[in-house]
Structures are given as structure tokens and as C-alpha cells.
Amino acid sequence: MNVEKIREDFPILKRKINNHPLVFLDSASTSQKPVQVINAIKNYYEMNNANPHRSIYQLCDEATQMYEDARKKVVKFINARNDEEIIFVRNTNEAMNIIVQSYAMDNLKEGDEVLLTVMEHHANIVPWQMLQKKGVKIKFVDIKDDGTLDMDKLKDMMSKNTKIVSVTHKSNVLGSLNPINEIGKISHDNGSLFVVDGAQSVPNMQVDVNNINCDFLAFSGHKMLAPMNIGVLYGKKEILERMEPFMRGSDMIKEVQLTESTWNDLPWKFEAGTPNVEGAVGLSTAIDYLEKIGLDNVEKHEEDLTKHALERLRDVEGVKILSAKNGNGMVSFHLSGVHSHDIAYILNDSGIAIRSGHMCAQPLMRRLGVQSVARASFYLYNTKEEIDKFVDSLENVKKVFKK
Amino acid sequence: MSLEIYHETILAHYNNPGNSGVISDADVISKDNNPVCGDVVEIQVKFNGERIDEIKFQGQGCAISLASVDILIDAIKGKTVDQIKNFRQEDFLKLLGIEISPLRLKCALLGLKVLKTGVYSYLDNNTEST
Ligand SMILES: Cc1ncc(COP(=O)(O)O)c(C=O)c1O
Numbered sequence: 001m002n003v004e005k006i007r008e009d010f011p012i013l014k015r016k017i018n019n020h021p022l023v024f025l026d027s028a029s030t031s032q033k034p035v036q037v038i039n040a041i042k043n044y045y046e047m048n049n050a051n052p053h054r055s056i057y058q059l060c061d062e063a064t065q066m067y068e069d070a071r072k073k074v075v076k077f078i079n080a081r082n083d084e085e086i087i088f089v090r091n092t093n094e095a096m097n098i099i100v101q102s103y104a105m106d107n108l109k110e111g112d113e114v115l116l117t118v119m120e121h122h123a124n125i126v127p128w129q130m131l132q133k134k135g136v137k138i139k140f141v142d143i144k145d146d147g148t149l150d151m152d153k154l155k156d157m158m159s160k161n162t163k164i165v166s167v168t169h170k171s172n173v174l175g176s177l178n179p180i181n182e183i184g185k186i187s188h189d190n191g192s193l194f195v196v197d198g199a200q201s202v203p204n205m206q207v208d209v210n211n212i213n214c215d216f217l218a219f220s221g222h223k224m225l226a227p228m229n230i231g232v233l234y235g236k237k238e239i240l241e242r243m244e245p246f247m248r249g250s251d252m253i254k255e256v257q258l259t260e261s262t263w264n265d266l267p268w269k270f271e272a273g274t275p276n277v278e279g280a281v282g283l284s285t286a287i288d289y290l291e292k293i294g295l296d297n298v299e300k301h302e303e304d305l306t307k308h309a310l311e312r313l314r315d316v317e318g319v320k321i322l323s324a325k326n327g328n329g330m331v332s333f334h335l336s337g338v339h340s341h342d343i344a345y346i347l348n349d350s351g352i353a354i355r356s357g358h359m360c361a362q363p364l365m366r367r368l369g370v371q372s373v374a375r376a377s378f379y380l381y382n383t384k385e386e387i388d389k390f391v392d393s394l395e396n397v398k399k400v401f402k403k
Numbered sequence: 404m405s406l407e408i409y410h411e412t413i414l415a416h417y418n419n420p421g422n423s424g425v426i427s428d429a430d431v432i433s434k435d436n437n438p439v440c441g442d443v444v445e446i447q448v449k450f451n452g453e454r455i456d457e458i459k460f461q462g463q464g465c466a467i468s469l470a471s472v473d474i475l476i477d478a479i480k481g482k483t484v485d486q487i488k489n490f491r492q493e494d495f496l497k498l499l500g501i502e503i504s505p506l507r508l509k510c511a512l513l514g515l516k517v518l519k520t521g522v523y524s525y526l527d528n529n530t531e532s533t
Contacts, residue, residue, distance in 0.1 A: 341442075341467075341510065358440065365441070
């Protein structure tokens with residue numbers, strides 16, 4: 001994998017911030033976009049734009065084709081069975097809301113339980129809380145002190161009432177990969193539905209829905225080189241077919257009468273209104289880009305960078321590493337006496353972008369006993385030199401705070 | 404966005420906040436957080452009629468949000484509720500004397516927001532009882 005060559009594809013990496021070259025270490029929040037993706041969107045608007053699925057002139061045909069080709073690309077990318085299982089959504093949050101509102105609200109009843117983990121992103125917590133008004137209980141599996149999921153506790157907490165298990169594949173704070181195949185098997189043996197939040201895993205490793213045998217998988221395009229506002233909800237056809245629509249209106253219908261309507265076939269039943277064609281085109285191009293480099297190579301590159309970052313950070317006095325023993329792609333840390341916002345703000349002075357705050361994982365922050373963390377995350381365009389610059393710049397933070 | 408925001412005064416208030424603490428018989432306790440970063444500030448006030456008698460804060464947050472509350476409290480100690488009602492964001496930012504970037508404005512203004520909420524709830528409660 002030739003990182004220097006990859007970097008040339010990302011125009012934003014040429015930007016200067018405060019007279020320093022941008023060092024972008026926040027790809028776990030959102031990735032930067034290669035020129036291939038930017039051009040694909042530009043070309044779509046310059047050549048093909050029309051409202052898909054609506055008319056029969058040529059542009060409409062092209063736009064429809066491009067949108068549906070993008071869906072086919074996703075089918076292959078995550079090894080789904082067919083187009084009916086791929087629903088385009090805005091992002092992971094929206095996908096989770098579809099699962100909760102169109103599946104769980106209709107199928108769960110008082111006394112049923114949903115099992116989550118303490119490391120979940122708010123996107124995989126808050127939607128489930130809706131079920132509480134029906135008397136459904138939400139339970140949380142703890143982590144062990146090394147930051148990995150406590151599988152013994154998970155097994156203990158499974159009961160005949162556990163109707164759904166929803167777990168993140170990879171934590172956006174700890175960087176840890178959960179044993180998703182094993183959790184899937186435990187869930188299915190128990191008769192529970194198995195949902196995976198793939199927001200952090202799909203961008204940088206091969207995720208095969210057939211292999212992990214999940215019932216639903218959610219992920220966001222913007223974390224994997226594609227634009228914002230395009231994401232995917234994968235669901236097993238048998239389950240999607242039994243579900244009611246999420247949003248109602250145009251395109252998601254077969255026939256509309258004054259007082260009732262019938263629903264369109266999958267996947268369009270879940271896609272009301274004019275879709276995000278530029279997003280789908282961007283996502284399709286992003287998948288091409290990632291597959292050309294090879295997701296295995298991306299994952300390996302992130303492993304190298306993470307190892308390097310950990311080695312360097314261990315030598316910095318006052319730094320406490322909070323990511324998991326098996327964490328990859330990111331390091332979350334704490335600098336004694338300095339709030340994460342102040343770290344991020346001072347690093348920005350040297351052109352370095354890292355994330356600070358509660359990471360949209362407040363229950364995990366409480367579990368870790370911190371109010372906020374600083375996180376540097378890595379992607380295919382990052383280099384060891386950038387990590388060195390980031391670690392060296394922590395000295396500036398200490399200087400300001402006289403630590 | 405410059406590092407000048409971390410000047411001596413800010414760091415001194417952050418490292419040794421003179422107004423941190425609690426008041427056992429406070430008239431109002433007001434608390435809020437910044438949803439973006441999770442910073443939390445709680446202000447406790449004891450009034451003497453219309454005037455602030457004692458005021459303390461506790462919080463968790465960045466240097467800017469915590470130093471700002473401490474500086475704010477120094478500035479409004481002993482003032483009347485009317486004076487606080489008329490104390491505007493611009494007045495406070497001028498007092499802070501630092502150039503705040505848009506994203507950090509919320510940090511700097513969290514304390515003032517909590518204080519105003521507290522004062523208004525004190526007024527509400529007092530008008531009810533009279
Ligand atoms: C693990 C995880 N789940 C869900 C999300 C939410 O993604 P989005 O904001 O694209 O809906 C994120 C992104 O921040 C994440 O890291």
C-alpha cells in the first residue's frame with residue numbers, strides 16, 4: 001500500500017491550518033474524501049442528474065441506473081444476498097431508528113428485553129429507549145478492565161426474555177473489536193434477533209453479513225470516503241418483508257387511495273421521497289476505491305499506525321491510554337490536569353485535528369470514570385510522521401498548562 | 404483561533420478557582436451542561452433580599468469554561484438581581500478579554516447561562532410567594 005500515492009488523491013490534505021500542513025486524525029468521526037469520489041458526484045450533476053424512478057426520459061433512466069447500481073455495489077461489498085436487503089438511509093442513526101420503530105415497536109412487548117453494551121454509541125442506545133414506554137427493559141453488558149467486552153456477563157444476561165441483542169462491531173472510543181460471530185451465535189441460539197452497528201468496522205475491514213450472520217447491519221458512508229447523508233441498513237429479507245414502513249409518502253407506495261395505500265416492494269418500501277443519488281454514487285465510488293486498495297491492507301495499515309502511536313504515547317508523561325488492549329485504528333487518551341478540549345484546541349495551533357469530548361458515548365465515559373477523552377484516529381491516508389508530529393505537539397499542550 | 408486565550412489570568416482561575424465550592428443553605432442551585440462536549444457547571448447562590456450574598460460553583464470542563472465561571476463570579480458578587488438581568492453576553496466577553504472562536508463560545512458562556520437561569524428561577528419563586 002503506497003500511502004504517499006494515496007495522499008495525492010485527497011485534496012484536503014494539501015490544506016494548511018495555522019501555517020502547518022493539516023494532520024487529520026479524526027477519521028473515526030468522518031473521513032476525508034478522495035478526488036475520485038468528489039469527481040463522481042460532480043460528473044453525476046454535470047451529466048446525469050434527474051429524479052430517479054419517476055419518468056422515462058434518458059437522464060431519468062441514467063440516474064435510476066446509477067442509484068440502483070450503487071445498491072448492487074453495496075450488496076457485493078458486504079456479501080448480502082440481493083438488492084432487496086440493502087436500504088439506503090442517511091446514516092447509522094437513521095438505520096437504528098428504522099430497526100427500533102419499524103421492527104421492535106411492533107414486535108416487542110412488556111417484559112421483553114433488549115441487550116446492549118456499555119460501549120455503545122448514542123446511536124445504538126437512545127433509539128432503543130423508546131421501547132421503555134412499552135415496558136421493554138434495556139440491559140447493558142459491561143466491559144472488563146482491559147476495555148474488552150465481558151463475554152461471561154453477556155452470556156449470563158441472556159434470558160428467554162432477550163428478544164434483541166444490538167452490539168457495535170468496533171467501539172468508537174476503545175477501538176476494540178467485539179467477537180461478533182460468537183455474539184451472533186449466542187443470540188440466535190437464544191432465539192434473539194442480532195443487530196450490528198458497523199459504523200466503525202465497515203470502513204476499515206471486510207465485513208461479510210453472511211459470515212457474521214447478523215439480522216441487521218447499519219453503517220454510514222461518510223466514515224468510509226463517501227459523502228455525508230448516505231448510509232446503509234442491511235436487513236434479512238424475511239425480516240424486512242414483515243416490517244411496516246418507516247417514513248410514509250411518495251416512492252414507498254404501490255398504490256394510493258384516499259384513505260389507504262399499499263407498500264412498494266423491498267427495498268423501496270423503506271425509501272420515501274426523492275433519494276440521495278449523489279450520495280449513492282459517491283458511496284459506490286468510495287467502495288471501488290477501498291476495494292482497489294484492499295480492506296485487508298487498510299486494516300493492516302491502521303494496525304501499524306496504532307502500534308506506533310501507542311509506543312510513542314507511552315513515553316509521554318501524564319498520558320493515560322484509555323483504548324482497549326485489542327483496540328485498533330484509534331487511541332483514546334487522557335492528559336493529566338488538562339481537559340480534552342484544551343488538548344484539541346492547542347493541537348489545532350499546529351494544524352493537528354483530533355476529537356475531544358464525550359464521543360457520543362456518555363455511558364461509556366461514566367464507566368471509564370472520565371468526563372471526556374481525546375481521541376486520535378487513523379485511516380488509510382495517515383502516516384507515522386503525522387503521528388510523531390501529533391505526539392510531539394502534546395509537549396505544547398503541557399507547556400501552555402505548565403505541566 | 405489563537406493560543407492567546409490561555410493567558411495567565413485564565414490559567415490562574417482554572418488552576419486555582421477562588422469561587423469553587425458549595426453553600427449549605429443556598430437559595431438556588433442551577434446546573435446545566437454543554438451537550439457538545441459534556442461540560443457541566445453548577446452554581447449555588449444565597450441571596451440577601453435583592454442582592455447576591457454568597458455564590459459558589461462546581462463543575463467539570465475545559466479551562467475556558469471553568470475559568471470563565473470563576474471570573475464571572477468575581478464580577479457579579481454582591482450585585483443585585485436587576486444588575487445580573489442586565490448583564491449581557493457582550494459585557495461578559497469584554498470582561499474576559501479574549502478572542503473566542505465560535506465553537507468555544509459555548510464553553511465561555513456556559514457559566515453565564517447557568518447563572519441567569521438560577522436568578523430567573525429565584526425571581527419566579529419569590530414572586531409566587533409574595
Ligand atoms: C460506533 C458508531 N455508531 C454510530 C455512529 C453514528 O453515525 P452517524 O452519525 O453517521 O449516524 C458512529 C459515529 O459517530 C459510531 O462511531
